[in-house]
Amino acid sequence: GENVEQHPSTLSVQEGDSAVIKCTYSDSASNYFPWYKQELGKRPQLIIDIRSNVGEKKDQRIAVTLNKTAKHFSLHITETQPEDSAVYFCAVNNFGNEKLTFGTGTRLTIIP
Amino acid sequence: DSGVTQTPKHLITATGQRVTLRCSPRSGDLSVYWYQQSLDQGLQFLIQYYNGEERAKGNILERFSAQQFPDLHSELNLSSLELGDSALYFCASSVSGRGSTDTQYFGPGTRLTVL
Numbered sequence: 001g002e003n004v005e006q007h008p009s010t011l012s013v014q015e016g017d018s019a020v021i022k023c024t025y026s027d028s029a030s031n032y033f034p035w036y037k038q039e040l041g042k043r044p045q046l047i048i049d050i051r052s053n054v055g056e057k058k059d060q061r062i063a064v065t066l067n068k069t070a071k072h073f074s075l076h077i078t079e080t081q082p083e084d085s086a087v088y089f090c091a092v093n094n095f096g097n098e099k100l101t102f103g104t105g106t107r108l109t110i111i112p
Numbered sequence: 113d114s115g116v117t118q119t120p121k122h123l124i125t126a127t128g129q130r131v132t133l134r135c136s137p138r139s140g141d142l143s144v145y146w147y148q149q150s151l152d153q154g155l156q157f158l159i160q161y162y163n164g165e166e167r168a169k170g171n172i173l174e175r176f177s178a179q180q181f182p183d184l185h186s187e188l189n190l191s192s193l194e195l196g197d198s199a200l201y202f203c204a205s206s207v208s209g210r211g212s213t214d215t216q217y218f219g220p221g222t223r224l225t226v227l
Contacts, residue, residue: 032213043114043202043218044155051213089154093213099168100145100216102155 002027004092006103013080014111021106023090024072032093033066033073034100039086047088048075077108085110115139116205116219124225130191133222137184137205143167144186145204145216146178155202161186162209190224198226 003026013019023033034049050057050064050073057064061080066073077084090103115138125131137144146158157170161180172178175193180186190197200221206214 034215036218041200041223043220045114046215046217049215099157099160099170100155101157104154 002030002092002099002101004090004101004103006090006106008106009104010107010109012109012111015080015082017080019075019077019080019084019108021075021088021090021108022072023074023092023103024070025092025101026071027092028068028071030071030092033064034091034093035064035075036089036091036102037086038089038105044089080110082110082112084108114217114219116203116217118201118203118219118222120222121220122223122225124227125193126227127193127195129193129226130189131193131224133188133190133201133203133224135186135188135203135205135219137186137203138217141205141207141217142184143206143209143214144180144184145206146172146186146188147202147204147218149200149202149221150196151199153199158188160209167209193226195226198224200224 006023031052036044037047038044061078063076087105091100117136119134142163145160147155158172160168178188202221203219204216206216
């Protein structure tokens with residue numbers, strides 16, 4: 001089955017700086033890569049996703065880049081704000097199999 | 113608000129008991145997924161239903177079962193509960209479940225505490 005590794009497990013950045021979280025996956029047939037943000041005790045919320053026909057996608061301060069050759073994708077948050085503090089999960093899907101395999105999560109803390 | 117609803121919000125019960133968690137998908141969504149999230153853990157996929165039929169199975173224990181009804185709501189049944197079953201249980205839904213790459217939208221979760 002799909003194996004997803006996510007790094008780092010914790011990340012602290014100064015407010016205003018950028019944060020980068022990286023995920024690697026094992027199945028070269030994977031073609032859908034969402035990122036979810038989860039605040040304490042709340043539901044995971046989709047913040048951005050990318051499909052394998054695109055290399056990069058941006059939505060305001062959030063961007064995701066995909067390198068299918070190396071089988072990794074990254075979440076970039078610029079100009080971080082205190083409300084960005086949360087746990088971020090990457091996930092990988094696979095065409096024909098609707099199962100989402102999640103990474104182990106990154107706890108992001110924004111230091112004011 | 114994702115449009116996915118789950119009840120109850122909290123559930124406290126004793127070991128050996130049986131509980132039922134309920135999920136209503138977003139309007140128009142045919143697939144329902146169940147996930148378990150233990151304390152400080154990631155999301156573990158349990159099972160998926162598509163239009164009333166089981167579509168995919170993950171790390172679901174034999175003591176757990178699920179079903180999706182004709183109105184597309186789903187129930188997750190947990191029996192012979194153990195302390196280790198204490199977790200947040202999330203339901204998610206998507207438009208289809210047939211070889212697509214639909215976005216999954218998560219409900220608010222049910223927090224189960226087994227004493």
